[in-house]
Amino acid sequence: MLYARSTAAAKRAAFRERLASGELLRFPGAFNALSARLIEQRGFDGVYVSGAVLSADLGLPDIGLTTLTEVATRTHQIARMTELPALVDVDTGFGEPMNVARTVQELEDAGAAGIHIEDQVNPKRCGHLDGKEIVDDETAVKRVRAAVDARCDPNLLIMARTDARGVVGLEAAIDRMKALVDAGAEAIFPEAMTSLEEFAAVRAAIDVPILANMTEFGKSELFTVAQLRDVGVNLVIWPVSLLRLAMGAALRGLDELDAAGSLSGLTGQMQHRADLYELIDYEGYSAFDASVFNFNVQR
Template identity: 75%
Template sequence: MLYAQTTPEAKRRAFRERLSSGELLRMPGAFNPLSARLIEQKGFDGVYVSGAVLAADLGLPDIGLTTLTEVAGRGAQIARMTDLPTLIDADTGFGEPMNVARTIQELENAALAGCHIEDQVNPKRCGHLDGKTVVDEATAAQRIRAAVDARRDDQFLVMARTDIRATQDGEAGLRAATDRAKALVDAGADAIFPEAMRTLEEFAAMRAAVDVPLLANMTEFGKSELFTAQQLADVGMNLVIWPVSMLRISMGATGRALDELNASGSLSGKLDEMQHRADLYDLVDYQAYNHFDTDVFNFTVSR
């Protein structure tokens, strides 16, 4: 009832233990607290919160317009509704190293299990768009050192994301990515998020380059082919995210429903596509509130 029963510290410890097991953890992107609960109900391993989704939720493009306050606040709303660990996108850390340090402590306070900080130049761009620019290695490493030094709970996962692969073509880009990943691990990163890998062979090359957990981003309409979870496990990935997928599916369905309303004036033909009221009440654990007030849940819902 109300919020998750597992403490943030316990979620972080469990997340670290699962990461060290060598298995692949599946973390779909939640676009609100209710979708995080559904991700848990469906048996996934964790919840991911995308910066692109947070920006889109505000009607903004993913170009670094969101603030630390907005991101930490929404992250807290999502994390508190699930017993799963929640990993959040912290963009470039919202400023210089001191800002990165504050970002980490705010995200700890928001009960997140970890975050990733990228090496793009501000204003950043979506990781699968062309025209990205990354900072130099020293600046990227400084961000990660600031993040690691600032955390108070050493179980909070500091992941470094590098976008350098997409800034160069072919073997040069992959070599730059592996070199940058090694430097970020040396700076203290607990895990690496190599953005915009194109093939399984590139993921395998990253696996060979560093000995920390690796994240694969399976976002649609981007640079990476959409590999299955098993394919990614076979090349040694430790986490896979589908960051914007649930939002895209939900918005696609909403668009079709609005078209139907325009066309026919009713949604009676869409009932089989909707979440039933009974399922919604089950997801929000309506009945548990009856433990505190027997007048709250004193009805039945027919399916």
């Protein structure tokens, strides 16, 4: 009832342990706390908090317009509602190294199990668009070092994302990844890889866990979990998928409502009220107050 039983520290430690096991972990993107509960219910390994999703949820493009406060608030809302670890996108860290340090501490306080910080310049853009620019090696390294130095809980995972593949090519991108690992990054997010062979090359070059971003309509083919496991990927995210599915369903619903004047033809595609009440544990609240859940939901 209410929030997760596990502490943020316990979730971080468990995340570390599973990541160290070498198994592939699946982190769908949660666009709100309710979708995070659903991800947990369906047996996934963690939840991903996407900067692109938060931007879209606010009606904004993914170009660094969200604030640290907005990201920390959404992270807190999501992380406290699930026993799963939350990996959070903090874009470029919201400023200079000192800002990066504060970002890390705010996200740690919000309950994140891990964060990733990228090497784009500001204003940043979606990693699967053309025209990206990356900062120089020194700036990228400073961001990672600031993040590592700032955390209070050593189990908070500091992951470095690099967008270098789409800017300077794979070989130079791997050099950047090595520099980020040397700076203290404990995992690497190589953005916009174009083939399984590229993931395999990254795996061969670095000895920390690597993440694959399986976002739709981007630079990467939508590889399966099995394919990614075979080339040594440790963590897979589907950052915007649930939001895209939900918005697609909303669009179809509005079209049906406009055309037919009723949604009776689509009720079979909706989450049933009974399933929603089960997901939010409506019945569990009656342990505190029997008047809260004193009715039957008809299916």
